[in-house]
Amino acid sequence: MPRLSYERYCDEVSxxxxxxxxxxxxxDLSARVPTCPDWTLADLVRHIGGNVHTTDAVVRGDAGAAPAAPGDRRRVGVPDTDDPAVLTAWMQDGADAYARTLRERDPAAQAEIFGLPDSLLFWARRAACDILLHRADASLTTGAGYTVAPDLAADAIDEFLGIVTDRRVNEKVFGRLPELYGPARSIHLHATDTTADVPAEWLIELGPDGVSWRPGHEKGAVAVQAPLTExxxxxxRRLPLDRDQVHVYGDRDLIDAWLDRVYMG
Known part of the structure; x- marks a missing residue:
């Protein structure tokens, strides 16, 4: 269940x-992105811009061009330039247009995007969380600061775990996920810097039939405690576990195995 409103997700896309x-x-957008090592910053902009322009076209009923593959200038509508001003304006224009298109429609309306039918609420949330994480890629590349509103960061964790447990797509997105199926084990995630108005604890359960999750404070085979954004x-997998404010208690091999197999770029 999303924590935030449809309007908030639309706002966050822009x-x-x-x-x-x-x-x-x-x-210059030629710097390599260390968290997406096959991409430059220009590729990152093309990827985000391609996605928002494409999803906007689909929601409006015009399938338009396919999403831009990183660095692929043959896609219709992707600027054939490395000029940062042109690329970033095109990306922002696409995000703003998509947000406007979403606001004009019922969040319960359905759209099939990237082969997956779901509500516009789902797709608005997906876009907001995707751009939020790619902002981290850009910030880590340039050395800029990175802060996220606590309610949005907590919701982004909910959304990520929702994808991991969505049987329509989880084994397609995370091809090695089935390697974690087996004896019952659990992972407890605990944000250390939130207040009562932003619940920020999760339990991931692994078993022979797959993976599930729920919010709350429960003991797991391994616990990871860290500030929410970290x-x-x-x-x-934008930051490593071994950081000053991150603490791992219990079965370190289990969380390492999870992080090794559950990755979304």
């Missing part, structure tokens, strides 16, 4: 894109 744009260098970035 806002997170603008925040990402702010940390990009204005003169916990989010660790789950997405």
């Amino acid at each position: 806002a997170q894109t603008a925040l990402l744009r702010e940390v990009l260098p204005g003169d 916990l989010l970035l660790i789950l997405y």
